[in-house]
Amino acid sequence: MGLLPLNYRPPAYVEKSGPIASQGSLHDDRASSKSLRTGLSASSGGIPAALSFDRIIEGTTCPPCTLRDFMNYLIYVEHSAENLQFFLWYRDYVRRFANAKTPDISLAPEWTQAMEDEAVMRIKKEQAEKARRPPQGAAEIFKGTDFEKGADTTRESVTVTVTSNILTTNTSSNRSQASQAFASAGLKAPFTIQPFRRELDRVIATYIMDGAPRQLNLTDQEQKTVLHALSFTTHPSVLRSIANGVEATLRQQAHPNFIRWSIRNGNPPRITFAAGLGAAVVLFGVVAALVLTLSSAGRGYRALAAIAWVVGFTIWMAAYKGMCVVLHGRHHRHIRPWDLFASDSDDDGNGHDDGNGHDDGHHDDDSIRAAKSAFDSFGSGNSYEDEPWVVGYRKRNILRKIFDREVWIEEPALRQIQDTIFVQSVLLAVVCAGVLTGVFVAVPAGRFF
Known part of the structure; x- marks a missing residue:
């Protein structure tokens, strides 16, 4: 294959940069997106086209730069495998939803950008009102709740919550955890007759809610926004902002670091x-x-x-x-x-x-x-x-x-x-x-x- 130019420099190490959904705007820029897809960008230069992010995801590379190697790197070195796991699931979910021909697909309308902007404004308004609210005493906070009835009920509630957090693979448990997540965001549980609702309950229990085993790095506002969307529909667009942020993080941060790490031939x-x-x-x-x-x-x-x-x-x-x-x-x-x-x-x-x-x-x-x-x-x-x-x-x-x-x-x-x-x-x-x-x-x- 010959040599690369003699002024070649390996990709620079890229630091992690906060919550993933805030990265979504980076992915929307066309010039940036194009350069990232080829693997040759200002932020991740030094990556040949043969080792681009898309080539690795498509499975056309060889060891030690395969998709499995990338996953192992994220698990054992960078400790952020949940991003790639969510990305792979979401890409498959978009394909399966588009190919679904069942009548209940009409029950899952698209979540538009205007609807998301409206949800964000509502959440910001609620947070502002909560910040202006005068502090309450403990008795007022727990008045009318199960906590007012005694410590035994509190311990029982905690036990139920912990138990439900452990049983993430059980359908009813996933539904219960999703309901808890909606309730914590001040939302009503959505209809279960929507297509793929059980699967999205598992997504909430695995990636979205607090304490999830593979919880994504979301801010409180980002978490509440996606829960608002998920309470309305199961269309793939409900996770658009998170998916864009995850993909941008993988392309701009995890992928260059993986190639830099793979160049090392010794421990x-x-x-x-x-x-x-x-x-x-x-x-x-x-x-x-x-x-x-x-x-x-x-x-x-x-x-x-x-x-x-x-x-x-x-x-x-x-x-x-x-x-x-x-x-x-x-x-x-x-x-x-x-x-x-x-x-x-x-x-x-x-x-x-x-x-x-x-x-x-x-x-x-x-x-x-x-x-x-x-x-x-x-x-x-x-x-x-x-x-x-x-x-x-x-x-x-x-x-x-x-x-x-x-x-x-x-x-x-x-x-x-x-x-x-x-x-x-x-x-x-x-x-x-x-x-x-x-x-x-x-x-x-x-x-x-």
Whole structure:
């Protein structure tokens, strides 16, 4: 495939920037949207078209840049997998709603922008009136409610709420939680005869309401606005603002960070080791040049230190950009920790190595179950602290981490990026070595020995 331009720079790290729905306006800009779809924008430059967001979502990329790799990154590194899970569900929901031919579709009219603007104004007005309202005493606040009847009722209510929050996969529980969410927003529960109403109840219980297992990062106003819309209809347009915000966040923040992270071909201990090795080789070259300069050896011998400087600076500069040149020489990368124990379970004591680097299959099953759970639109939360690899990898000694299992990098575009970074490192190393060589060759000989 050749190399990218020598002035290529990997995508810059993009910080998270607040609630997702506020990102929707960014996605509406046509020029910005077009550049983001190609993967080449001012905010996420350095991403080839072959690794664009759309290519990853469509499943046309190879490891380690597949949709599964993207999901794992969001779960284990960025801790925001709910955005991709919601995005994939919503895209499928729009398709299924458009293809539905049942008569009850007419019961779910479109939620227009004018209706949303009206709901926002109503919510802002209610919030303003609530802020102007004088503070009430505790007795007045709870008067006429179940809290006035005693602590036992309060404890019972809390128990029911906690129980219903746990049973998110049960239809009646989803309906109950959705009703609670509508009530908290001052809304009446909608009619259940609308199409896909049960599914949207699950969406509320999984992504929208407070305490949901995959709660999206919404402000109070954004949450109430979408609940207003959901109390009116089940048309996909009710989630338009949230979906646009989620997609903008994925395109502008998560995707560039994922590509930046994927360029790293070694785990942190290996990259640290490589950087230290590069610095040591450079230091060795400096010491050798000093010895030759202080001796009576000819000036030409001092230039031999350039060999160490070129090698050392290449290793160090590549490590600075997250690459180990030894792994790159074979176009290999380290297996990710969460995938490592699917084939290597020596450290956790539950699997049995067969002598060829594979266990008895128990962790393959765990890995498959974890992958399926991640792509389940209405699964549990994205916590991974109880997964077997966490403890096993923590117990792994530092030498095993440095020399962990390797695998071939299948994605050609990623190899092209890494080849370019390697060439850049070599060229910069040659320049640095040339400068140091010129300095040491120009210094008069010490002739101390």
